[in-house]
Amino acid sequence: MIHTYRTLREPRKFSVDVCIVGSGAGGSAAAWALARAGRKVLVVESGSFFTPKDFNQREDGMFPRLFYDSGGRRTRNRAIRVLHGHGVGGSTLHNINLCKRAPATLVDGWKIAGFDSRVFGPYLDRVEKLLGVSEIPSDRRNQNNQLLAHGMKALGYQGGSLKHNRRGCVGSGFCELGCAFDAKLNAMRVTLPGAIEAGAEILADTRAVRLECDGKRVQRLIAETRKPAWENGEEGAPVSIEIEARAFICAGGAIETPLLLQRSDVPDPRGLVGTHLHLHPGVALAGVFESAVNSWTGIPQSVECTEFLSFDPGSERRVWIIPGAAHPAGAASMLPGFGAEHREMMELYPKMAPLSAMIHDHSHGSVTGKGEYGADIDYVLEEGDRRQLAIGLRECARILFAAGAQEVVLPFRIPKRVKHASEVETLELRVDDHEIDIVSVHPMGSVRMGNSSDESCLDSTGKYHRLDNLHVADASVYPTSLGVPPQVSTYAIGWYVADHIHQTF
């Protein structure tokens, strides 16, 4: 059952088998697996409990509810916006339901003894079955996706339909703001109800403050419940919660998990916690077409271009192209300029087809605490990644012209408005900081798995090398960027880590 700040008004102590911090893909899958195996499970979630009737499809209403820092979190140099969700269900509340498996060649390339595609593959299979993952039929493609498909076909580029975890989707186009139509087969719809049915409890509005360790084991989690700031502009006074457990799982995501571990002073002599952060960064641009595209309607992303994406070792094809998805405030923020020129571009919004290029990044950074609970994300793009983003922009522009665009707008600080396909070939494109909006929606890798405690934080089962009963089950475990959305893989990681914990009991 779920408790919120409304009923957690007095200090409380809990004693359970497993305490899980975070209720997103990894945390909810772990809760589901362990509760169904008969373990007493408690999940602590800093965000609030929302149901579909709370999702009002308004950017101003939902960003403060569903995203850390109302969606305004940025890297230290402010060059990259990092969107990171919270709420009971985590990022699965606001993701666009894309289901891509961690590529087998990538997983095998990590060379982690005891963890490879043969071990991980079956978990991915089970997650896909549990979430009802299926290919999005071509007759459900909105106009924006059809244009991408058309452009790819004209150029002979590889790609095709994406897979998703939806059922009963009405094509509202508001996936990123929570589904008011309850069509996401996500943590709130599948794994958390299953966990609760098996006896798990969830404490919403409850932030994990620190883990108390004795050097070998975690003894307890100290947490605090507060009325959330989004309710009326002010956070409530904290109520102390103490949780003892036989095992602890951190599943707050690649930003929050390292912050919790750092606040807890877990043994980390090599200073690895919070390092090797990957962001899977992306840039976007838009084609302007003669007739309406209305890109905000329908399933936002149902087609992908994989022409420039390869996971073969050493490949420099690292660009994944999919349609962009932005409602008007988001679109306005990304379009360059301001004043009359910007207003003129916004009047073209219904005729705009946005595309996004995300890269399988080699750049890596770090995350450390800032203030009480803030995050200092230090991440600077390497030159090679900047080139990949530039390749992504150029290829998106080619695709849009091949699909019939009259104009392509590249939203650099000084905008580049390209009127002819031939101009794309000679465009000078350089993705420098603060010259174009760069966004990350998939932070990964900051508490990574590996073979040795000298180079990694976790062993091949997701257990923290230096503590007997601490585990991590979120996107921070990946030794590299996945190069694809981590949703399915992270549910699988949660299940995998849970199975190992259950075996140790």
Next chain:
Amino acid sequence: MTNVDLRRRSFLRWSALSGVGLMLGWRFILPAGGGKFERLRTLSQSHARLLAAVYATVTGLSDTQEMQRAVAFMDRFIGRISSRDRLELKAGLTLLEHSPLFFNGFFPRFTKLDSSERTLVLEGWRDGANWRRPLFGALKDLSYLARYTDPASWSSIGYTGPLVPIERQAGARDLEYFAMLSAEERGMR
């Protein structure tokens, strides 16, 4: 050089410095330009006027009622961000207000400039050194968030807005979610 010359030079130097100091001090003491905003919870009147001036420049619009709505929105939104970010934003706003003197050679504060001068100032923040660009980006984002989450703006850009969920499968699924709450929680709702 005689002692009289030195004393005169010193007097002139200090008079000039005092004059500049008085002008600058007066500049800081004077209130910001712009109207009055009601029922603010997070912003001071000066910051509200400054945000209104930024909003007008960024959107190119200056309707008074719309401005009031936009500032009210920004006041609520800023109230929900972290206190650290709020402090940084307010410091940035104060800097912006007085920046025209240092970066553009305009003596009046930002809120007292005309629209073409304000545009020049914001362009300077947009194109300036890397430490200046993020503030411009934040103010632009905030202005457009206020503008385009206002349903009154949607017809101007052909946006159809939320798909009203009248056909939701309410009832059974809502009850299932409700049942996930503890008994005490259910009793309170």
